Amino acid sequence: xxxxxxxxxxxxxxxxxxxxxxxxxxxxxxxxxxxxxxxxxxxxxxxxxxxxxxxxxxxxxxxxxxxxxxxxxxxxxxxxxxxxxxxxxxxxxxxxxxxxxxxxxxxxxxxxxxxxxxxxxxxxxxxxxxxxxxxxxxxxxxxxxxxxxxxxxxxxxxxxxxxxxxxxxxxxxxxxxxxxxxxxxxxxxxxxxxxxxxxxxxxxxxxxxxxxxxxxxxxxxxxxxxxxxxxxxxxxxxxxxxxxxxxxxxxxxxxxxxxxxxxxxxxxxxxxxxxxxxxxxxxxxxxxxxxxxxxxxxxxxxxxxxxxxxxxxxxxxxxxxxxxxxxxxxxxxxxxxxxxxxxxxxxxxxxxxxxxxxxxxxxxxxxxxxxxxxxxxxxxxxxxxxxxxxxxxxxxxxxxxxxxxxxxxxxxxxxxxxxxxxxxxxxxxxxxxxxxxxxxxxxxxxxxxxxxxxxxxxxxxxxxxxxxxxxxxxxxxxxxxxxxxxxxxx
Numbered sequence: 374x375x376x377x378x379x380x381x382x383x384x385x386x387x388x389x390x391x392x393x394x395x396x397x398x399x400x401x402x403x404x405x406x407x408x409x410x411x412x413x414x415x416x417x418x419x420x421x422x423x424x425x426x427x428x429x430x431x432x433x434x435x436x437x438x439x440x441x442x443x444x445x446x447x448x449x450x451x452x453x454x455x456x457x458x459x460x461x462x463x464x465x466x467x468x469x470x471x472x473x474x475x476x477x478x479x480x481x482x483x484x485x486x487x488x489x490x491x492x493x494x495x496x497x498x499x500x501x502x503x504x505x506x507x508x509x510x511x512x513x514x515x516x517x518x519x520x521x522x523x524x525x526x527x528x529x530x531x532x533x534x535x536x537x538x539x540x541x542x543x544x545x546x547x548x549x550x551x552x553x554x555x556x557x558x559x560x561x562x563x564x565x566x567x568x569x570x571x572x573x574x575x576x577x578x579x580x581x582x583x584x585x586x587x588x589x590x591x592x593x594x595x596x597x598x599x600x601x602x603x604x605x606x607x608x609x610x611x612x613x614x615x616x617x618x619x620x621x622x623x624x625x626x627x628x629x630x631x632x633x634x635x636x637x638x639x640x641x642x643x644x645x646x647x648x649x650x651x652x653x654x655x656x657x658x659x660x661x662x663x664x665x666x667x668x669x670x671x672x673x674x675x676x677x678x679x680x681x682x683x684x685x686x687x688x689x690x691x692x693x694x695x696x697x698x699x700x701x702x703x704x705x706x707x708x709x710x711x712x713x714x715x716x717x718x719x720x721x722x723x724x725x726x727x728x729x730x731x732x733x734x735x736x737x738x739x740x741x742x743x744x745x746x747x748x749x750x751x752x753x754x755x756x757x758x759x760x761x762x763x764x765x766x767x768x769x770x771x772x773x774x775x776x777x778x779x780x781x782x783x784x785x786x787x788x789x790x791x792x793x794x795x796x797x798x799x800x801x802x803x804x805x806x807x808x809x810x811x812x813x814x815x816x817x818x819x820x821x822x823x824x825x826x827x828x829x830x831x832x833x834x835x836x837x838x839x840x841x842x843x844x845x846x847x848x849x850x851x852x853x854x855x856x857x858x859x860x861x862x863x
Contacts, residue, residue: 384569436491629659707760
């Protein structure tokens with residue numbers, strides 16, 4: 374049992390004022406593996422006050438100095454990445470081979486945001502000779518960052534990187550299911566020499582706890598949230614009282630469109646990989662696989678064959694392809710949607726149950742699952758399951774493919790496979806999604822903006838665009854003459 378009895382507030386490790394020690398569950402065994410301090414309203418208030426006190430000096434600090442600290446963090450992060458990957462896998466069950474590849478590249482993102490820390494320039498605005506008008510961009514203030522349990526470190530990076538580069542200070546509230554790596558991240562900020570109060574980490578409960586207190590706190594200027602839509606709605610209602618700004622990265626039900634002329638093997642590599650990566654627990658996965666009818670039967674057969682090859686097992690084993698669901702509630706949700714799919718008349722061609730064997734009995738495991746003969750009006754095609762469930766939907770032509778792809782309340786990501794360049798351009802431009810991949814999938818980099826439309830969220834993370842939500846535009850107009858006519862002279 375690992376102990377994390379302290380919160381990180383104002384550069385110090387402190388016990389919670391009104392919180393408690395909470396067990397974190399290893400999803401591969403169903404047993405506790407860590408005890409973590411959870412903060413309450415009093416701890417959030419202390420963290421916000423620390424962030425407010427630190428904001429003035431941090432926001433005025435030259436950009437190149439903020440950049441230097443972010444680069445120091447990147448160096449420390451790179452050295453710690455193998456252990457961070459192991460801890461994240463233990464906390465959320467993602468296969469270690471995936472977590473290592475993900476976390477191992479995070480330092481590049483920290484370097485990227487360091488490179489933007491002195492790029493917050495404004496512009497001059499030509500009006501008339503008598504005045505000079507120009508804009509500057511200023512950090513918005515204290516940011517409340519609320520991160521999910523599927524990719525805790527990556528999500529924290531995508532929020533803290535641009536916020537700190539812009540000159541904001543941060544209070545980070547990680548998901549209650551996966552608090553450990555956020556506290557380890559705090560150690561790295563401490564090691565890198567960030568001033569007290571610039572980054573504060575307070576694990577805790579969401580509704581009725583630290584999360585709700587953070588959103589409602591009048592000292593917080595902006596909330597950056599990744600999670601499900603229902604929670605986002607509650608956050609919007611709670612934060613509306615203080616007119617906060619919001620960046621929301623929410624759910625997805627991505628269409629993965631495969632035309633008959635596609636490179637079939639490459640498309641199947643991507644489509645099956647994106648169906649079951651992260652144990653199916655990602656809003657960017659291609660959960661709706663739209664396949665043109667001439668190759669539909671072949672695609673169903675190939676999905677079935679490849680699902681049988683997926684090695685489900687303990688996530689820390691290097692040979693494991695897919696670990697457990699992150700917690701018991703998510704396992705129950707995934708299994709319930711599999712039953713819904715069967716009741717709605719979809720054809721279950723593989724999986725749909727928990728794997729056998731004593732070695733996996735205590736964990737939250739489920740088989741990779743494939744449904745064929747799915748209609749786009751079925752719940753398994755419309756609602757985000759967040760589990761390893763692929764729904765294969767046939768289509769006839771390009772117009773139908775676009776219509777099916779857009780017939781969703783979500784619009785985060787999408788994929789298109791075709792060797793026709795004109796079709797690739799036509800279809801990708803018509804799909805309602807924040808990011809569309811053509812003849813590849815889940816290609817995400819620090820320099821490419823990422824975010825959704827419709828119910829998939831507001832704003833963008835990554836790229837230079839990620840700085841915008843953390844900056845206010847300040848307009849200055851200066852008279853060149855210093856004269857102002859008397860309006861009442863005549």
